[in-house]
Amino acid sequence: xxxxxxxxxxxxxxxxxxxxxxxxxxxxxxxxxxxxxxxxxxxxxxxxxxxxxxxxxxxxxxxxxxxxxxxxxxxxxxxxxxxxxxxxxxxxxxxxxxxxxxxxxxxxxxxxxxxxxxxxxxxxxxxxxxxxxxxxxxxxxxxxxxxxxxxxxxxxxxxxxxxxxxxxxxxxxxxxxxxxxxxxxxxxxxxxxxxxxxxxxxxxxxxxxxxxxxxxxxxxxxxxxxxxxxxxxxxxxxxxxxxxxxxxxxxxxxxxxxxxxxxxxxxxxxxxxxxxxxxxxxxxxxxxxxxxxxxxxxxxxxxxxxxxxxxxxxxxxxxxx
Amino acid sequence: xxxxxxxxxxxxxxxxxxxxxxxxxxxxxxxxxxxxxxxxxxxxxxxxxxxxxxxxxxxxxxxxxxxxxxxxxxxxxxxxxxxxxxxxxxxxxxxxxxxxxxxxxxxxxxxxxxxxxxxxxxxxxxxxxxxxxxxxxxxxxxxxxxxxxxxxxxxxxxxxxxxxxxxxxxxxxxxxxxxxxxxxxxxxxxxxxxxxxxxxxxxxxxxxxxxxxxxxxxxxxxxxxxxxxxxxxxxxxxxxxxxxxxxxxxxxxxxxxxxxxxxxxxxxxxxxxxxxxxxxxxxxxxxxxxxxxxxxxxxxxxxxxxxxxxxxxxxxxxxxxxxxxxxxxxxxxxxxx
Numbered sequence: 001x002x003x004x005x006x007x008x009x010x011x012x013x014x015x016x017x018x019x020x021x022x023x024x025x026x027x028x029x030x031x032x033x034x035x036x037x038x039x040x041x042x043x044x045x046x047x048x049x050x051x052x053x054x055x056x057x058x059x060x061x062x063x064x065x066x067x068x069x070x071x072x073x074x075x076x077x078x079x080x081x082x083x084x085x086x087x088x089x090x091x092x093x094x095x096x097x098x099x100x101x102x103x104x105x106x107x108x109x110x111x112x113x114x115x116x117x118x119x120x121x122x123x124x125x126x127x128x129x130x131x132x133x134x135x136x137x138x139x140x141x142x143x144x145x146x147x148x149x150x151x152x153x154x155x156x157x158x159x160x161x162x163x164x165x166x167x168x169x170x171x172x173x174x175x176x177x178x179x180x181x182x183x184x185x186x187x188x189x190x191x192x193x194x195x196x197x198x199x200x201x202x203x204x205x206x207x208x209x210x211x212x213x214x215x216x217x218x219x220x221x222x223x224x225x226x227x228x229x230x231x232x233x234x235x236x237x238x239x240x241x242x243x244x245x246x247x248x249x250x251x252x253x254x255x256x257x258x259x260x261x262x263x264x265x266x267x268x269x270x271x272x273x274x275x276x277x278x279x280x281x282x283x284x285x286x287x288x289x290x291x292x293x294x295x296x297x298x299x300x301x302x303x304x305x306x307x308x309x310x311x312x313x314x315x316x317x318x319x320x321x
Numbered sequence: 322x323x324x325x326x327x328x329x330x331x332x333x334x335x336x337x338x339x340x341x342x343x344x345x346x347x348x349x350x351x352x353x354x355x356x357x358x359x360x361x362x363x364x365x366x367x368x369x370x371x372x373x374x375x376x377x378x379x380x381x382x383x384x385x386x387x388x389x390x391x392x393x394x395x396x397x398x399x400x401x402x403x404x405x406x407x408x409x410x411x412x413x414x415x416x417x418x419x420x421x422x423x424x425x426x427x428x429x430x431x432x433x434x435x436x437x438x439x440x441x442x443x444x445x446x447x448x449x450x451x452x453x454x455x456x457x458x459x460x461x462x463x464x465x466x467x468x469x470x471x472x473x474x475x476x477x478x479x480x481x482x483x484x485x486x487x488x489x490x491x492x493x494x495x496x497x498x499x500x501x502x503x504x505x506x507x508x509x510x511x512x513x514x515x516x517x518x519x520x521x522x523x524x525x526x527x528x529x530x531x532x533x534x535x536x537x538x539x540x541x542x543x544x545x546x547x548x549x550x551x552x553x554x555x556x557x558x559x560x561x562x563x564x565x566x567x568x569x570x571x572x573x574x575x576x577x578x579x580x581x582x583x584x585x586x587x588x589x590x591x592x593x594x595x596x597x598x599x600x601x602x603x604x605x606x607x608x609x610x611x612x613x614x615x616x617x618x619x620x621x622x623x624x625x626x627x628x629x630x631x632x633x634x635x636x637x638x639x640x641x642x643x644x645x646x647x648x649x650x651x652x653x654x655x656x657x658x
Contacts, residue, residue: 208423212416215410227426
């Protein structure tokens with residue numbers, strides 16, 4: 001300690017003013033540095049997030065939904081394709097919580113397994129689209145000029161395609177496996193990400209720390225992905241969350257039209273699709289998958305809102321910084 | 322005189338804009354000897370930052386028109402392919418910036434940011450580089466460097482951030498350190514410490530320093546040579562003593578008279594330079610300082626003065642006759658100091 005103080009004083013030696021230690025803006029005195037904890041950006045974000053009740057609640061709901069989809073075999077004695085024609089079209093009861101469909105399959109089981117697909121599709125599409133859009137936006141924003149021009153015009157092009165039509169054509173072409181649905185949906189979900197990331201990069205490019213990184217001889221790749229991208233994570237995460245909801249809805253719509261993941265694999269969308277003929281006879285067949293979609297999408301959107309507030313660096317909790 | 326480390330010859334940097342050509346730098350020549358500190362002084366927009374950003378190869382606008390030579394150990398940096406230039410940046414010539422808060426990346430730990438320099442230029446492992454970073458933090462006078470290296474920039478005070486920037490700039494023992502207004506964003510008490518630190522490390526690392534500033538007072542103690550710039554051109558160049566006690570350019574006089582002094586009589590007001598710096602698109606014809614110059618003559622509006630050596634390497638670009646300059650210097654400028 002003694003020695004360290006001396007080092008600190010060396011540059012100050014010969015100064016008329018006895019102020020050493022170099023605190024410019026009211027930082028804690030040096031010895032307190034390790035004991036007096038200053039919050040990291042991450043901790044600050046967590047603090048802001050915790051104040052968002054609805055988002056916390058949504059996160060819990062999503063966690064439950066996700067876990068129950070994941071642990072489906074433990075929660076139900078049936079399998080999703082197991083038919084029992086004797087017990088067809090039963091209303092909800094203790095043996096079949098959500099009732100049964102026209103083939104006597106347990107709807108609770110099918111909603112759980114359907115959740116697997118719907119959530120998987122939603123999350124994979126959000127991630128794939130986020131990565132593709134992120135890279136496109138990063139390149140466009142970083143390099144500008146003709147690269148930006150080409151990439152953004154391609155983005156515009158994709159945005160101006162009536163995508164449901166293309167989706168339907170593509171899904172008949174590539175078939176209705178989960179993988180192809182994720183691929184097809186991702187191809188039409190990356191554009192908002194690209195635009196957002198490009199915008200953030202355009203403003204980050206003017207930041208002094210980017211110039212400073214360049215001044216240390218960092219490569220463009222390093223500047224883009226090591227310096228700029230982490231600073232753009234906030235908006236990217238928020239948008240990815242929101243596109244989970246959008247992807248689930250689109251997958252449902254696609255399945256409802258009969259072009260999504262094909263039966264017997266259940267998804268919330270094709271559960272709705274198959275129940276359309278029994279809507280007066282067995283309304284629970286519509287209710288439960290519908291509710292699952294509604295709750296998930298709502299929760300994801302609330303979560304997105306909460307994250308937006310938490311990750312927005314312009315908001316500061318009073319007295320912390 | 323020893324071979325200069327850095328030599329700039331007739332550097333011009335022009336940017337085309339919708340309103341016309343901005344002549345940000347218009348004919349700058351200078352040289353920096355090994356171990357020397359060169360002060361570059363001028364108002365905002367005088368082209369001092371742009372000159373050295375160009376030296377660093379950091380002017381990224383593709384439509385910028387750059388001409389002249391930037392010789393680093395005899396090698397013209399302006400002709401170097403980008404990839405080779407990248408190896409020089411940060412390793413041979415490094416730079417620190419005005420505002421150390423914005424120059425540090427808010428999402429990375431300070432230690433990692435310093436360590437990055439090693440990872441960029443040498444194939445140092447992450448762990449080793451971090452250890453080096455801790456040593457450097459200690460060297461620039463940051464107490465508890467081990468703990469500090471793990472902190473984020475916002476946990477550092479202004480002075481410490483600038484120390485961290487200096488550590489980063491000196492990491493690879495560069496030949497030239499360019500400090501672009503390194504103390505402008507800092508408290509007055511910290512300013513002196515940072516300049517002392519740069520001085521001390523300059524000697525330890527045997528580097529040359531270019532100190533860019535708008536404040537003649539700042540460079541007073543720390544520079545060997547001083548170059549005064551106005552509207553993209555150097556107007557006076559000389560050793561520190563030449564500039565402080567024998568300045569020959571009306572603009573330099575103006576700068577000196579606008580420094581506040583502690584022993585100044587209380588009723589005496591500061592004498593600012595009248596008028597505004599010229600737009601770099603419509604630079605006045607002749608001497609660009611003529612509209613603001615109290616001694617302007619008809620010739621000043623017609624002919625651009627050249628840098629004329631007075632003695633040694635003291636030179637100034639002004640049409641006033643030498644006798645007249647000496648008279649004004651003695652009777653009007655130095656009297657006030």
